[in-house]
Amino acid sequence: MTAFSANLGFLWVDRPLPDAIRAAKAAGFDAVECHWPYETRAEDVKAALDETGLPMLGLNTIRGNPGENGLAALPGREDEAHAAIDQAIRYADAVGAGAVHVMAGFAAGPQARAMFERNLDYATSRTDRTILIEPLNRHDAPGYFLQTTGQAQEIIKSVSAPNLKLMFDCYHVGRTEGDILTRLTELLPLIGHIQFASVPDRGAPDHGELNYAEIFSHISKLGWTTPLGAEFKPRETDEITRWLTSFRSGG
Known part of the structure; x- marks a missing residue:
């Protein structure tokens, strides 16, 4: 059976993070992940994780100043990028999160790539936890440095x-x-x-251009067993549980 992680950056955002973790457990999710948990005490998040038995799969580095979307590829902002990475690793250590997503930010060109790679080298040397990079689509995040899987593949191989x-x-x-x-x-x-x-509206994966029953089956056939991150924007809170219940019942 496919396992799922509730991304609490989009799901149950109407409640404090510890209560969102409890809601994910009640709904039947197998894990949780989040975006920027830093306004919540790590001790409170860890207590909710221990109470529910859910693992925290990952969290993001901060976006930076208002209007920014990460710091790691921004030339001249290396000290801030390092501070953001250190902050994320400390929080991940405190709550037992498996991964840290290092956000690149809005930038372009060879200097940005060199800066991103240097900051990723810094991040990977600071922890044994997984460091993640994520291409963001040009429609939702125009100007974001990392836009394609091919670009990410090159950077991962370069940082090595x-x-x-x-x-x-x-x-x-x-x-x-x-x-x-x-x-x-x-x-x-x-x-x-x-x-x-779902594509293109980023809603629950029960509609749109992608056939998720086929995609999830394919992922299972590849031997993937880690919970898949449900990072969708529900129209209403009840839609989260309805989708998960329907999918697992074959509806």
Whole structure:
């Protein structure tokens, strides 16, 4: 049976993070992940994880100043990027999160790539936890440095750290590149986490351009067993539980 992780950056955002973790457990999720948990005490998050038995799969580095979307590829911001990486690793250590997603930010060109690679080298040397990088689609995040899986593949090979992996979000890849099944197969050795949402509206994965029953089956056949990240935007809170219940009942 496919295992699922609730991304609490989009799911149950109407309640404090510890209560969102409890809601994910009650709904039947197998794990949780989040975006920016830093306003919540790590002790409170850890207590909720211990109470529910759910693992925390990952969290993001901070976006930076208002209007920014990460710091790691921004020339001249290396000290801030290091501070953001250190903050994320400390929080991940405190709550037992398996991975840290290092956000690149809005940048372009060879200087940005060199800066991103230097900061990823810093991140991977600071922890044994998985460091993730994620291409974001050009429609939702125009100007984001990392836009394609091919670009991510080149950077991962260049940095050449065993704990640097690709966050493969079927939604972002679907909007930018398509051919999800082939890309999953080819990139599997580099993938550290998989997320999903409907294309193009980023809603629950029960409609849209992608056939998630086929995609989830394909992922299972590839031998993937880690929970898949449900990072979709529900129209209403009840939709989260309805989708999961329906999928697991074969509806």
